[in-house]
Each structure stands twice: as structure tokens, then as C-alpha cells.
Amino acid sequence: MKKNTIEVTSKVCKSCDTEKPIEDFRLHKSGYRLGKCYVCEKLSWKIKRRHSEPVTLSITTKSGNVFVGSTVPINGGKKITSSYSDKVLYVSPSITRDQSRSMFEVYGNVKRNQISVKLV
């Protein structure tokens, strides 16, 4: 028996507006292809996940001061990292380098001289 359906081989993603091969679109359980390509679909998952995660955290330094940091970049703020820790902390511009180090000392559990503070 001959099938009379036209085979669709490509599709334009409604999110990135790019024509992509049909395999790049996920096949839904009910038989239709999703309008977004895999790349865009993944991207929207990431954004959703990021929103559900707590992004701000308050850190009590060893001297007992409490500062608020973030796990996502803050505009005009500072990025605190250490080659001795996988953790990354972002703080607002009003927090000094010294305070940033004190925060990361506790957050990343590293020594002050192992901490680097950069402007974002």
C-alpha cells in the first residue's frame, strides 16, 4: 500500500527562526513535532531551572558580619572565585574586595589569599 503523505524533512524553529532538519525537533508523545528545536528547548529548561533555584544567599563572615551574595551575576558587581574551590559567588558593587574575600572564605572554605575578586 502506497502512502500519500508528504514527508516533512525540515522545519523552522519558532524560537530561533532557523530552518533545521526535522530530527532536531522532539517528537511529542501524541505524535506531533514540537515547535522549538532541541537547542531552544534545552535553553528554556535552563532558564526555568535557574528561576526555581535560590539565587541569593546570606553569608556570615568569621568576624560575624552578614552579607548577601548571589549564585548568578549581578550587574556591575563582583565575581569571586578560587582555584581551590568550584564555587562561584557574585556580590553587589557596594561590597568591598575585603568583604568579598571574607564572604568567600566561609562560602568556599578556602584561605583568603586563595581568593580572587574580579569586576563583572
Ligand SMILES: [Zn+2]
Ligand atoms: Zn530553535
